[in-house]
Amino acid sequence: MSTTTHPHDIGELRRWGMLAVGTFAQAASAVSVHGPAFLIPALHDRLGLSLFEAGVVAAAPMLGVMLTLVLWGLVVDRRGERFALLAGLLGTAVAGGAATLADSALWLALTLFFAGAAAASTNAASGRVVVAWFPPDRRGLAMGIRQMAQPVGVGLAAITVAVLADQQGISTALLLAPAVALVAALAVALVVIDPPRPERTATTAPNPYRRDSYLARIHGVSTLLVVPQFVVWTFALVWLVQDRGWSPAAAGTAVATSQVVGAFGRIAAGQLSDMVGSRLRPLRWVAVAAAATMGALALTAWLDWGVAVLLMVVATAVTVADNGLAFTAVAERAGAFWSGRALGIQNTAQFLTAAAVPPLAGLLVPLAGFPTLFLVAAAFPLLAVALVPVAQEPDLS
Missing domain, CATH: 1.20.1250.20 (MFS general substrate transporter like domains)
Structure with a gap:
């Protein structure tokens, strides 16, 4: 008990x-x-x-x-x-x-x-x-x-x-x-103490997936946003060494710094969602920012501009900022008797997509180069923008 x-x-x-x-x-x-x-x-x-x-x-x-x-x-x-x-x-x-x-x-x-x-x-x-x-x-x-x-x-x-x-x-x-x-x-x-939950009845424990497409759309958004996240995570160091001519030590330091920035980016996104009283409006803003940042990274990498390195750091922070927003939105919507499974589905979809990104991206880079990889990655958050179910979000107050 x-x-x-x-x-x-x-x-x-x-x-x-x-x-x-x-x-x-x-x-x-x-x-x-x-x-x-x-x-x-x-x-x-x-x-x-x-x-x-x-x-x-x-x-x-x-x-x-x-x-x-x-x-x-x-x-x-x-x-x-x-x-x-x-x-x-x-x-x-x-x-x-x-x-x-x-x-x-x-x-x-x-x-x-x-x-x-x-x-x-x-x-x-x-x-x-x-x-x-x-x-x-x-x-x-x-x-x-x-x-x-x-x-x-x-x-x-x-x-x-x-x-x-x-x-x-x-x-x-x-x-x-x-x-x-x-x-x-x-x-x-x-x-840790178990949080309270109401008595389990047909009324308090309805299947949220039968209600509407809200959860499925958030799962889809999160899956799309995993692509640029793992493109940057997996290939930033290789890009800095091979295309930018950095030493492995310098590239590793840059990647580690970007991870720290990304960690604090998650906190900032969460605080923003509290301030505006919405998880999904900031989630859509993150998708727009991820598409724009990855597109800018592709362009500057193609032009071989130094600012591309800074954009890589920014992209690392932006592309992980959605995780907490989507996770919280899923748990809030699914309720006490379904959020465990809903979060499991959310994470499983993300893990499967993340596992597919490195080998597929690894096939693309030798054929088309890193700028093309970054540009392709920018298309996924662009698709996610329209999928975020902002109009269906319940009142958080």
Whole structure:
């Protein structure tokens, strides 16, 4: 049975504490899911895996996430946020711990797959904690802060996993993810309370997908906006090195800086949505800005102007600013008994699209160059502009 308390009965410290813990839980998930990518050099050099085999191992947790997001959403809808977070984080710790004992690439890939499958619990559960415990006029800012979790988790993995693997071995490097997951589980047990929800009836738990196209359109918008986001994420460093002649160190610094800017861009977008009392008007503005920025990046890259580098940084910030807005809008619309599954569908569509972008873009660049890639990427947010269901958005007051 879920432990429930009315939102007005908790203090500000507890509310912000749950935001901090939810963000930490999501960051712990990011370490488990994205951390193995930083093991590829060690897997190749120390275990003798080919780059393809090492890539398969590194992709295993991502596959686990994609296959279980909707299932975890169902768990959140039926059993509550606290249960899902605890079960998922503890499962991540167990599977991650088993990965440290792996004596073959197959065993390592399987254990990392299950670690990713368990880590997927945080996507819907931590978001729901934020949406439920914060009032509408502060929810956008809170979700923007929570959306910083992924770059924070990836950053933590980036500065630790490869170093640990090089200095202490692969097994020691693999210990980081389960250790962080255990700490996050303890924090959840101490701080997180299930938000209240009404009694489940046909009236309080209608299927929101049968009501209208609102959620489907937001899913579509988010899927379209993933394309320029992952084009920039995946190819910014390669473009700076190959086309601009930067050193790998300088290019890496620029990309890292742009990620920091992007993280704060998510907070700014969330705060803007609170100020204007709408998630979808800012979402449409982001789509317009993403199309314009990617188009300008394509033009300046083609003309070989130095300002293209600045536009790359701006594009990185703009193309991720939609995530928290769409996530919050979906949760608010779907309601207490459907938002877990709705958020799972939202994330699954984004993950599938994100997985398709690098190989398809990689085919385009040798044929047409980076400016053409940036121009093609600009078309996707342009399509998203008309798809944002602003007219259907409910009153947030």
